[in-house]
Amino acid sequence: MSALIATGITRRYSGFNALEDVNFSLAAGERRALIGPNGAGKSTLFDILGGQREPSSGTITFDGQDITRQPAHQRALNGLARTFQRNNLCQALSVLENIRLAVQAHGKAKHDLMRHAKAHTAIVERAEQVLENMSMSSLAMRRAGELSYGDQRKLEIAMAIASEPRVLMVDEPTAGMSPAETAEMVAVMQNLPRSMSLLIVEHDMDVVAALADRTTVLQNGIVIAEGSWDDVRNSEVVQRAYIGGQRTP
């Protein structure tokens, strides 16, 4: 069953279409990479799926519900989580406190736990569990602002996971990371439960090859290829799209 479906998405800017009649669907539990040369429309599609931008036309459904006009925070409460290229952390708070806030912001925790006397303990326990799953327990008491760049990006993903989303969208998870940090990030994402679908925008083709079940390629706002990494990598259309660009698949 498809978790997230975009149908006929077009996004017009004055004089051109950043996206043109894009059809895209992400199955439950699937891991998908979205790639394409600079300016292809990847971030625009990401924002439209996440609710940060509206399409000029087209519809988006999530678990069968039309969410085309639903605000981003409502989508997040319903299980569509995303991280941003720019850091979204409370730098002055500890790693554990950042996760605790993310757990608390989640709808289920609000309704089921907050009323009870043990609410605080339950939330902290959940936050500790998330940290353990991410192999970040040793960093729990460190201030977020003191972490390395790679650990800050990992913390952002931990915060998104804290809400137990059904779809996790991550924007360039390895951008600016060292090879060691990149390898760690790939391991973190490989260990995510399959109850969660994963959609990443990624420029590092080794990361795409390691993580994605399928890859979607955008060029000039149009989906030019979609399939397994081998199919996409060997596609003439895709190879042509990258000729002259800075990056090759």
Ligand SMILES: Nc1ncnc2c1ncn2[C@@H]1O[C@H](COP(=O)(O)OP(=O)(O)OP(=O)(O)O)[C@@H](O)[C@H]1O
């Ligand atoms: N607010 C805007 N107004 C006008 N044009 C825009 C706007 N936002 C994006 N664009 C244009 O839309 C096209 C797609 O941009 P987008 O940022 O989605 O590309 P991208 O695939 O994410 O590229 P990159 O790999 O460089 O991040 C580009 O030509 C961009 O200049």
Ligand SMILES: [Mg+2]
């Ligand atoms: Mg972009």
